[in-house]
Amino acid sequence: METQTTQPMTEPVHTRAPYWQDVPDEKWMDWRWQMSHRLNTVAELEKVINLTDSEREALSAKGLFRVDITPYFASLIDPNDPHCPVRKQIIPTAREMVPFQSMMEDSLAEDKHSPVPGLVHRYPDRVLMLVTTQCASYCRYCTRSRIVGDPTQTFSRKEFDAQIEYIERTPQIRDVLLSGGDPMVLAPKLLEMILSRLRAIPHIEIIRIGSRVPVFLPMRVNQQFCDMVQKYHPLWINIHVNHPKEITPELAAAMDRLTRAGVPVGNQSVLLAGVNDSVHIQRKLVHDLVKIRVRPYYLYQCDLVEGAGHLRTTVSKGIEIMEGLRGHTSGYAVPTYVVDAPGGGGKIPVAPNYVLAQAPGKVVLRNFEGFITTYTEPIDYDPTEIQHQEALIAHRPEPGQEGIVKLLEGEQMFIEPAGFAETRARGGAEHRLRSGEIAKKWQPLGVGAIEQEQMALEDGEEQSVNSGQ
Numbered sequence: 001m002e003t004q005t006t007q008p009m010t011e012p013v014h015t016r017a018p019y020w021q022d023v024p025d026e027k028w029m030d031w032r033w034q035m036s037h038r039l040n041t042v043a044e045l046e047k048v049i050n051l052t053d054s055e056r057e058a059l060s061a062k063g064l065f066r067v068d069i070t071p072y073f074a075s076l077i078d079p080n081d082p083h084c085p086v087r088k089q090i091i092p093t094a095r096e097m098v099p100f101q102s103m104m105e106d107s108l109a110e111d112k113h114s115p116v117p118g119l120v121h122r123y124p125d126r127v128l129m130l131v132t133t134q135c136a137s138y139c140r141y142c143t144r145s146r147i148v149g150d151p152t153q154t155f156s157r158k159e160f161d162a163q164i165e166y167i168e169r170t171p172q173i174r175d176v177l178l179s180g181g182d183p184m185v186l187a188p189k190l191l192e193m194i195l196s197r198l199r200a201i202p203h204i205e206i207i208r209i210g211s212r213v214p215v216f217l218p219m220r221v222n223q224q225f226c227d228m229v230q231k232y233h234p235l236w237i238n239i240h241v242n243h244p245k246e247i248t249p250e251l252a253a254a255m256d257r258l259t260r261a262g263v264p265v266g267n268q269s270v271l272l273a274g275v276n277d278s279v280h281i282q283r284k285l286v287h288d289l290v291k292i293r294v295r296p297y298y299l300y301q302c303d304l305v306e307g308a309g310h311l312r313t314t315v316s317k318g319i320e321i322m323e324g325l326r327g328h329t330s331g332y333a334v335p336t337y338v339v340d341a342p343g344g345g346g347k348i349p350v351a352p353n354y355v356l357a358q359a360p361g362k363v364v365l366r367n368f369e370g371f372i373t374t375y376t377e378p379i380d381y382d383p384t385e386i387q388h389q390e391a392l393i394a395h396r397p398e399p400g401q402e403g404i405v406k407l408l409e410g411e412q413m414f415i416e417p418a419g420f421a422e423t424r425a426r427g428g429a430e431h432r433l434r435s436g437e438i439a440k441k442w443q444p445l446g447v448g449a450i451e452q453e454q455m456a457l458e459d460g461e462e463q464s465v466n467s468g469q
């Protein structure tokens, strides 16, 4: 095999179904042509693939999540295989209409956690900015199907302004993640307007785009797009590939252009039953991704969203897949498997257990092969030695979200569920052992002191980091 040169990749052979054989190349490779020739009816789809009865039934049903498939992506479907992993992602079947326990419209409580429409501020230092509800094609398991695909739900100019104004007046935000819908289907001028307005905000350090357009419509990642985004660095992009079949010469060429423009590219996959719920398929997927310089970032457990019931797997399947990746392949190729918490708690990493036992001075660990080892810990480790250096760094405030770190740092002793103390008061009134005056008997000595010192310190100097929220 020849070694890779530093020359940009040449335009690849075009992936297309026989139905579009006569379309001139310049049209086929024009993203606008692809968008305006998407398939969405039984009649159109039947020209390209042999539909099953279940697919035909779902495509004719009212009220199902929108269907739209770019000709390029439709060309990846095996027309005669109802189990084709590409097909299962975008063509509905009657199984989509089956309700399941715990399904929700907005399972991640995104709308509840949005200070303004379309801006989800869940984590201390970063926000998710929904800029459109439109996509190049529609995934059957979409976590945002409550708004995605619906042109009447899309965001207005006034709402963009409100999103950006919120980011401007919230200095704790250092990272803005553009999503939707798919930001890359926005009119190029509008997308650039959003990027330039975000870049003008001094506290915004990085901008990210989450997009499936490179997968549905690699022709959109043209040189013009790459030239535009590199004006707004540091800018990162995450794409969304679920199966090795989606990694085509067109996608490889698009990723070549994008990485040459200095954009670090990651991938987010969703674990889907009958599509990629296999150690061997996932290994091939992550290997093929790193070959096109895309770093596997997350593997998501499928959300509890309406319509996605039949595509869900157990969590144990995800853990099994992680067992089959870590150690078996390059660390660069191993994503983090996460369950996005139903109810809106954010992404929770789930992994096999590698720590088998602990005692003072010892940790017993196992590796991917089942080899068991002991790490001997230092007995004279001094965790306070770093404090002087630590004091030279401005600490980023995380109001109300310090979590377990606050317990570990000795700033707080407990985290209580809402109503904890009230429940235990059992409705009794204040009495001689439980009066406000003696509340100090529940005050742990020394806990919270660091916080008070810190606050006094910050009041004096770090106003800029601390102000705002």
Ligand SMILES: *Cc1c(COP(=O)(O)O)cnc(C)c1O
Pocket: 120, 121, 122, 123, 126, 127, 128, 177, 347
């Ligand atoms: C996923 C997500 C982010 C980004 O999370 P990272 O772990 O930093 O990639 C931010 N906000 C919301 C609401 C998200 O769902």
Ligand code: SF4
Pocket: 134, 135, 136, 137, 138, 139, 141, 142, 143, 144, 148, 180, 181, 182, 211, 212
């Ligand atoms: S591309 Fe993303 S937002 Fe659009 S339908 Fe697929 S999962 Fe949903």
